[in-house]
Amino acid sequence: MKRISINRIIVGVAATLLIGALATSCRTATDQSGHADAAQAVYVPPGSYDEFYSFMSGGFSGQVTVMGLPSGRLLKTIPVFSQHAENGWGYDEETKAMLNTSYGFVPWDDSHHPQLSQTNGVPDGRWLFINGNNTPRIARIDLKSFETAEIVEIPLSAGNHASPFITENSEYVVAATRFSVPIPQRDISISEYKEQFKGTISFVRADRPGEMEVAFQIMVPGYDYDLSTAGTGPSHGWAFLSTYNVEQANTLKEVNASQRDKDFIAAVNWKRAEECVEAGNFEEWDVTYLRNVKPHQGIATTTTLSGSKMLQPADCDGLVYFLPTPKSPHGVDVDPTGEFIVGGGKLATVLPVHSFTKMLKAIEDKEFEGMADGIPVLKYDAIIAGEVENAGLGPLHTQFDGRGSAYTTAFLSSEIVKWDIETFTVVDRIPVYYSVGHLMIPGGDSRQPAGKYLVALNKITKDRYLPTGPELAHSAQLIDISGDKMKMLLDFPTMGEPHYAQAIAADLVTPDQIKIYRLEENEHPYATLSEADARVVREGTDVHVYMTSIRSHFAPDNIEGIRVGDTVYFHVTNLEQDWDVPHGFAMLGANASELLIMPGDTRTLVWKPTAVGVYPFYCTDFCSALHQEMQGYIRVSDAGSNVPISFHTGG
Ligand SMILES: [Cu+2]
Numbered sequence: 001m002k003r004i005s006i007n008r009i010i011v012g013v014a015a016t017l018l019i020g021a022l023a024t025s026c027r028t029a030t031d032q033s034g035h036a037d038a039a040q041a042v043y044v045p046p047g048s049y050d051e052f053y054s055f056m057s058g059g060f061s062g063q064v065t066v067m068g069l070p071s072g073r074l075l076k077t078i079p080v081f082s083q084h085a086e087n088g089w090g091y092d093e094e095t096k097a098m099l100n101t102s103y104g105f106v107p108w109d110d111s112h113h114p115q116l117s118q119t120n121g122v123p124d125g126r127w128l129f130i131n132g133n134n135t136p137r138i139a140r141i142d143l144k145s146f147e148t149a150e151i152v153e154i155p156l157s158a159g160n161h162a163s164p165f166i167t168e169n170s171e172y173v174v175a176a177t178r179f180s181v182p183i184p185q186r187d188i189s190i191s192e193y194k195e196q197f198k199g200t201i202s203f204v205r206a207d208r209p210g211e212m213e214v215a216f217q218i219m220v221p222g223y224d225y226d227l228s229t230a231g232t233g234p235s236h237g238w239a240f241l242s243t244y245n246v247e248q249a250n251t252l253k254e255v256n257a258s259q260r261d262k263d264f265i266a267a268v269n270w271k272r273a274e275e276c277v278e279a280g281n282f283e284e285w286d287v288t289y290l291r292n293v294k295p296h297q298g299i300a301t302t303t304t305l306s307g308s309k310m311l312q313p314a315d316c317d318g319l320v321y322f323l324p325t326p327k328s329p330h331g332v333d334v335d336p337t338g339e340f341i342v343g344g345g346k347l348a349t350v351l352p353v354h355s356f357t358k359m360l361k362a363i364e365d366k367e368f369e370g371m372a373d374g375i376p377v378l379k380y381d382a383i384i385a386g387e388v389e390n391a392g393l394g395p396l397h398t399q400f401d402g403r404g405s406a407y408t409t410a411f412l413s414s415e416i417v418k419w420d421i422e423t424f425t426v427v428d429r430i431p432v433y434y435s436v437g438h439l440m441i442p443g444g445d446s447r448q449p450a451g452k453y454l455v456a457l458n459k460i461t462k463d464r465y466l467p468t469g470p471e472l473a474h475s476a477q478l479i480d481i482s483g484d485k486m487k488m489l490l491d492f493p494t495m496g497e498p499h500y501a502q503a504i505a506a507d508l509v510t511p512d513q514i515k516i517y518r519l520e521e522n523e524h525p526y527a528t529l530s531e532a533d534a535r536v537v538r539e540g541t542d543v544h545v546y547m548t549s550i551r552s553h554f555a556p557d558n559i560e561g562i563r564v565g566d567t568v569y570f571h572v573t574n575l576e577q578d579w580d581v582p583h584g585f586a587m588l589g590a591n592a593s594e595l596l597i598m599p600g601d602t603r604t605l606v607w608k609p610t611a612v613g614v615y616p617f618y619c620t621d622f623c624s625a626l627h628q629e630m631q632g633y634i635r636v637s638d639a640g641s642n643v644p645i646s647f648h649t650g651g
Helices: 006-042 190-196 270-278 356-364
Strands: 052-057 064-069 074-078 115-119 122-132 137-142 147-153 172-176 197-205 213-221 224-230 238-244 262-269 283-293 301-311 320-326 329-334 340-345 351-355 368-372 375-378 384-388 395-400 405-410 415-420 426-431 436-440 453-458 474-480 487-494 501-505 535-539 542-550 553-555 558-563 567-574 583-587 595-597 602-607 613-618 631-637
Touching (some): 006 474, 006 487, 052 453, 172 224, 190 197, 213 283, 238 270, 238 320, 262 270, 262 329, 262 340, 270 301, 320 340, 320 356, 340 405, 351 356, 356 375, 395 436, 405 436, 453 501, 542 583
Parallel strands (some): 213 301, 320 375
Antiparallel strands (some): 052 064, 052 501, 064 074, 122 137, 224 238, 238 262, 262 320, 283 301, 340 351, 351 384, 368 375, 405 415, 415 426, 436 453, 453 474, 567 602, 613 631
């Protein structure tokens, strides 16, 4: 095994800093004269569309934001793993169940890695997946409606970071534990980490809408599994996952998990896994986990799924191999040809590029340097295609332009480094502000990168925008990669920490957009499809208000006969059938968000009046010239009152 000496690190650091400094000073001069060109390049005239949709992880907001490229304009926040007051996600009765987990109702999570569905290794614009990092889950967003349609839990996992990375035809989204834990969970001492803690790699069936489930899981050693990517072309059928902490430290990991020169990239042959599952070569684990599904115009439901097919590498030969990779690798990325597997070692001075062809040969020739928990560790020299020197300090993630170049982020030296995939030599570098994590080229992790723009997703903002107190928006930067030299075009703020992003040509998404929900397709059990059907129905202490909204009134609008102690359900159906005419609904004293109801849809707000009086409700979304008149009253009487139910429908 090649050892990286301290001297080599110091030389590498010095060289990188020198080159970085030179690049910075040259770049500053270029930038000053190039501002007009840059402005032209990102200018989208009023009334025009952006060329790309960019889907940005919302980080600790738990959501996804949609931004146009090249403008950097925020187009929409798609709520996923967190309640969202803007449109009632997770507050109204239709979407609450989407946040159900086996840990109960979880109103917040941390979302990291958006991933577009693919066909033949190319993003197809059908769905976007994203992981819930803290409470392990994967969500599927329907790009016809830009709404979260499905969320499935990952059982036997802790910290779903290496997720969700998609296989070439969206067969699976791949996930893995960041934190190894006792599997199954049990009450044992943390000092038993090395012997008892394990990781799992999960393959979640992704190509059947509404039926996402864990197809099988693989028990792996108790390392930290960080990121993953699927093979493509010749390497289709394989998935690659980066690991750190092969030291299996359980305390002070920043020191104790950084001892060894190399950690591993786990290469998983998932076609082989399918064979072992087919042959019954797995353990049936008794677990339960939840799947939540939200139909268009309907109420989200939660289903409890049970059982996991657990594969043990020792019982399924050829399933997993470890590729030694310096040093605490974070990102793992496969190039568009499917041949090269790039590992970004956070503490490494070179960027190792493994060869898939050499990997297969090393497996065939049994070029193993040892075994780890029954998993063969391949010899580094037998699988390495090349090492990129001076690839920046703290290399993390790599994307590709489809023209033979790769782009790697360097966190410590705050730069994007462009290198040639044939020669493994650096050909350009550009500073970014500051401390870049992920980067994204539209299609840059697929077989067909668009190769025009690169977005740097930066961890630290500092002085890039007007100060807003201690808390600053995170920062993305748009870089033109169409020429030989990278060119900085634009800074734009992001919502939450931008862990990763995906982008796709707008033309692939816009033709299928749903503009309204059709009333005749509304099968919501509490829908009111015409004003004539608007009514108030008492069932014991539950009162159901079947309400309609259309410019510019609600039906019914004046409701009496409600009592303290009742639970009132406002089921509001928006009768509009025009694009972009939502109505809102807010009720004085309601201990929930307002509703925002799209044309043809039904949403429900629950209200428990606690005091007698007359309470107004109103439309919260300015919908017409007479929007302010869109209001009504509810009379609440005391618990023993005989005031009968009555209401007006305007007729
Ligand atoms: Cu309105």
